[in-house]
Amino acid sequence: MEKRHKILEIENMQTYYGDSHVIQGLSMHVYEQEAVSIIGRNGAGKTTTLRSIMGLTPPRSGNIFIDGRQTTRWQPHKISRLGVAYVPAERHIFPGLSVEENLRLAARPGSGEDAWTFEKVCEHFPVLADRSHQDGATLSGGQQQTLAIGRALISNPRIIIMDEPSQGLSPILVQTITDVVLKFCVQSGITLLIVEQNYQMALKVASRHYLMDTRGEIVNNMTTRQLEDNPEIIQAHLSV
Ligand SMILES: Nc1ncnc2c1ncn2[C@@H]1O[C@H](COP(=O)(O)OP(=O)(O)OP(=O)(O)O)[C@@H](O)[C@H]1O
Numbered sequence: 127m128e129k130r131h132k133i134l135e136i137e138n139m140q141t142y143y144g145d146s147h148v149i150q151g152l153s154m155h156v157y158e159q160e161a162v163s164i165i166g167r168n169g170a171g172k173t174t175t176l177r178s179i180m181g182l183t184p185p186r187s188g189n190i191f192i193d194g195r196q197t198t199r200w201q202p203h204k205i206s207r208l209g210v211a212y213v214p215a216e217r218h219i220f221p222g223l224s225v226e227e228n229l230r231l232a233a234r235p236g237s238g239e240d241a242w243t244f245e246k247v248c249e250h251f252p253v254l255a256d257r258s259h260q261d262g263a264t265l266s267g268g269q270q271q272t273l274a275i276g277r278a279l280i281s282n283p284r285i286i287i288m289d290e291p292s293q294g295l296s297p298i299l300v301q302t303i304t305d306v307v308l309k310f311c312v313q314s315g316i317t318l319l320i321v322e323q324n325y326q327m328a329l330k331v332a333s334r335h336y337l338m339d340t341r342g343e344i345v346n347n348m349t350t351r352q353l354e355d356n357p358e359i360i361q362a363h364l365s366v
């Protein structure tokens with residue numbers, strides 16, 4: 127088998143909020159073009175893990191490698207310039223800016239004919255095209271999530287890191303967002319790291335899953351097939 131490239135690798139990461147030791151030695155990796163999820167209950171340390179990768183809450187020790195580069199404690203803007211887009215759970219749509227402005231601010235040139243542009247976003251997300259002049263903050267939850275994903279795509283990233291995209295959405299909208307993530311991220315070859323408490327969504331979009339217990343402890347690392355065959359494992363880790 128050909129040796130796969132680890133586009134993201136974390137070794138023994140320790141992250142604190144002040145004296146609070148929230149991630150106590152996390153190791154994981156994501157191969158290029160792989161879609162991986164982190165599944166874990168409230169407060170396990172999922173968001174903190176993503177924030178550490180993005181440089182927003184830098185780890186105190188351990189190593190993070192992105193595309194072979196040691197990026198531990200790099201500034202967030204430097205990490206995003208490597209081609210890493212972050213879609214936070216709160217979506218962080220800029221209020222007072224239109225949908226179009228929210229998108230254009232995030233745009234970075236991509237290579238090739240299928241690179242994402244404002245026009246391409248409008249073509250694939252008519253809901254954003256129709257509302258391109260509307261203040262982004264006045265969109266509904268599902269529309270804001272679509273905008274947040276569009277904003278990630280228009281930066282033409284190699285890796286998208288998503289925190290609970292299903293949060294606060296109705297089941298129908300979760301389905302819509304699942305389809306969007308599958309079609310435009312996973313199937314188009316963008317590496318995906320997604321955090322979800324909605325494990326049904328995680329199983330649909332990702333092919334490998336890290337089960338996180340408290341304090342960022344990874345208790346298992348399984349394929350979608352293995353988890354589907356052993357649903358009790360998920361229940362054990364998500365129930366309180
Ligand atoms: N800014 C902060 N200051 C202090 N403690 C924090 C801060 N943010 C998170 N924590 C604590 O760190 C731990 C991990 O939080 P984190 O947000 O990473 O968990 P999570 O797995 O994303 O949870 P959720 O499912 O609620 O999103 C929790 O105990 C939380 O209370």
Ligand SMILES: [Mg+2]
Nearest residue numbers: 172173174215
């Ligand atoms: Mg969280």
